[in-house]
Amino acid sequence: MRGACSEYGYISAYEGRSVKTADELIIGNKRFTSRFILGSGKFSLGMTKTVMESGGIEIVTLAVRRANTGGEENILDCIPKGLTLLPNTSGARTAEEAVRIALLAKELGCGDMIKVEIIRDSRYLLPDNCETIKATRMLCKEGFTVMPYMMPDLSAARSMADAGASAIMPLGAPIGSNKGLLTKDFIKILVDELDLPVIVDAGIGRPSQACEAMELGCAAVMANTAIATAGDIPMMAGAFRLAIEAGRMAFVSKPGRVMRNGGEASSPLTGFPGNPK
Amino acid sequence: MRINGKDIEMVPPMTLKDLVAGSGYCEDRVAVELNGRIVPRSEYVNVALDNKDSIEIVGFVGGG
Numbered sequence: 001m002r003g004a005c006s007e008y009g010y011i012s013a014y015e016g017r018s019v020k021t022a023d024e025l026i027i028g029n030k031r032f033t034s035r036f037i038l039g040s041g042k043f044s045l046g047m048t049k050t051v052m053e054s055g056g057i058e059i060v061t062l063a064v065r066r067a068n069t070g071g072e073e074n075i076l077d078c079i080p081k082g083l084t085l086l087p088n089t090s091g092a093r094t095a096e097e098a099v100r101i102a103l104l105a106k107e108l109g110c111g112d113m114i115k116v117e118i119i120r121d122s123r124y125l126l127p128d129n130c131e132t133i134k135a136t137r138m139l140c141k142e143g144f145t146v147m148p149y150m151m152p153d154l155s156a157a158r159s160m161a162d163a164g165a166s167a168i169m170p171l172g173a174p175i176g177s178n179k180g181l182l183t184k185d186f187i188k189i190l191v192d193e194l195d196l197p198v199i200v201d202a203g204i205g206r207p208s209q210a211c212e213a214m215e216l217g218c219a220a221v222m223a224n225t226a227i228a229t230a231g232d233i234p235m236m237a238g239a240f241r242l243a244i245e246a247g248r249m250a251f252v253s254k255p256g257r258v259m260r261n262g263g264e265a266s267s268p269l270t271g272f273p274g275n276p277k
Numbered sequence: 278m279r280i281n282g283k284d285i286e287m288v289p290p291m292t293l294k295d296l297v298a299g300s301g302y303c304e305d306r307v308a309v310e311l312n313g314r315i316v317p318r319s320e321y322v323n324v325a326l327d328n329k330d331s332i333e334i335v336g337f338v339g340g341g
């Protein structure tokens with residue numbers, strides 16, 4: 001099979017013909033062609049736009065904090081027009097605090113998407129699934145498109161789906177750790193069992209790990225620190241873009257089987273040239 | 278009154294709109310919570326402030 005990915009989909013062979021299939025990420029009522037979600041923390045404002053361009057970014061996360069006075073440049077002025085803003089509820093320790101931050105974000109005029117992030121543990125920054133389920137329910141009732149950041153746990157994920165989540169965002173490893181897809185087996189369970197987009201958020205440190213998440217069948221990958229701590233930030237954003245596209249194409253093309261034992265020749269085992277006399 | 282955690286004495290009576298503009302905030306880049314309730318931007322001009330008010334003024338920053 002030969003395939004070529006583009007921002008509009010992928011080309012593959014079907015019954016001997018080449019077909020082009022739209023391959024969109026659908027979250028709530030929005031459609032995206034990029035599957036690389038960027039966290040906008042830790043970049044200088046001057047770098048923000050460049051990173052988004054090299055990463056082919058369509059969705060970018062933001063945080064809500066006390067505003068500065070004095071006409072400092074705002075991050076919104078650095079985000080290319082047409083991108084979808086995904087505010088997070090970072091700083092929230094309870095469902096009620098998350099709802100408060102989400103409502104403030106909505107008032108800031110960013111649309112109705114919200115990444116629920118509720119953390120009570122400041123050492124490992126692990127999310128509280130119970131409060132997150134509660135917040136998901138409350139925010140869905142308020143009309144938000146809710147994307148909860150969560151510990152990859154099947155029963156919690158099902159509760160979030162039942163509460164109305166539009167996607168779920170399990171962590172690969174602790175936030176900002178660059179440790180990779182430590183929760184791989186549990187994320188695979190979510191991919192297999194849920195009808196929602198599963199987006200790996202947090203911990204992904206290398207393009208190869210992002211690619212692996214996509215090969216598993218994740219709908220998208222979110223990264224921030226991996227790019228912000230790279231030596232060449234725009235180039236690393238480009239590397240993630242390619243890795244995520246490659247992983248998606250690999251998943252769609254259905255990877256070949258793995259043999260339990262032994263090997264299987266890929267060259268014919270007959271027709272060897274005879275020995276010269 | 279208390280603005281973003283700082284106690285400030287309001288001298289002349291003012292509206293929320295006066296406060297936001299006069300303190301150097303960019304009005305279309307902030308959201309305001311007055312005593313725990315969000316005030317829509319279009320209402321700033323109608324809200325007279327009191328010295329007992331507690332105000333949070335927030336905006337977007339970079340974050341994952």
